[in-house]
Amino acid sequence: MLESYGDDELRRLCERFRARPAGVRNALTTDDLYALLAFAGRAAVAAMREGDAAAIDDGLTAVAMIDDERLDPGDLDPVLGLLRHAAAFIGAGAGALFAEGARQATRSVARAFQRQPPPASRELLRAALEIDAVLERDGYRVEEAKLAPSLPEAWLDARAANVVTMHLRNGERMLIAYVADVVGAHSVRPIEHDAASLLVARQNVLCLLIARGETAASLQRFSEPVRDALAT
Numbered sequence: 001m002l003e004s005y006g007d008d009e010l011r012r013l014c015e016r017f018r019a020r021p022a023g024v025r026n027a028l029t030t031d032d033l034y035a036l037l038a039f040a041g042r043a044a045v046a047a048m049r050e051g052d053a054a055a056i057d058d059g060l061t062a063v064a065m066i067d068d069e070r071l072d073p074g075d076l077d078p079v080l081g082l083l084r085h086a087a088a089f090i091g092a093g094a095g096a097l098f099a100e101g102a103r104q105a106t107r108s109v110a111r112a113f114q115r116q117p118p119p120a121s122r123e124l125l126r127a128a129l130e131i132d133a134v135l136e137r138d139g140y141r142v143e144e145a146k147l148a149p150s151l152p153e154a155w156l157d158a159r160a161a162n163v164v165t166m167h168l169r170n171g172e173r174m175l176i177a178y179v180a181d182v183v184g185a186h187s188v189r190p191i192e193h194d195a196a197s198l199l200v201a202r203q204n205v206l207c208l209l210i211a212r213g214e215t216a217a218s219l220q221r222f223s224e225p226v227r228d229a230l231a232t
Helices: 007-019 021-025 030-050 053-064 073-090 094-104 107-114 122-137 216-231
Strands: 141-148 162-170 173-181 196-202 205-212
Touching: 007 021, 007 030, 007 053, 030 053, 030 073, 030 122, 030 141, 053 073, 053 094, 053 107, 073 094, 073 107, 073 122, 073 141, 094 107, 122 141, 122 162, 122 173, 122 205, 122 216, 196 216, 205 216
Parallel strands: none
Antiparallel strands: 141 162, 162 173, 173 205, 196 205
16 A cells, blocks of 8 residues: 555654554554665655654654564664664654654564664765765656665675665666775776676775666766765
């Protein structure tokens, strides 16, 4: 059901949940839980883009609705980690926001609210926002966003300190954007693959785009804009 909801409708659902938690949670399907987790990641990006603490609150409320008996508990940390960094990025009070989110959650999900994510630099988060802006100007829209523990080994032989991962869609075309802190990023080389990809690096930050519905040649249009985004 929630997969068909726009973000405005999901924000209104968050408002209803804050007023009556049990009634909303009990009506959710497993697919709804994953839709809420995706919305929470988008809320983190929106909060950083707009400087809006209310978006953080909505993202945390969306996670608080989740019943982790029907969803892999390990899926919560990457999204909650991005929400915590987003709160710090805009200067919102992460402690109070997370405490309120945990109060609305089930006991086991509330424990996930207390875990601290690996540190992520403001420069990395800013680079991810700039790259998101580049892709949005081309018609792509973020569907999911999270902190990832590592870069995909099948694509890159590199160890990252931090990774922001964004899944984006433009009609039938899809992109995964990995934005990572990597020492010596400029010397990283991609592993050969049949699928379309683009790797752009500047100093110690890199961006890897993996696409479906694009070609290696068509992805080249992003090369200079992404390089400029990393410089910014």
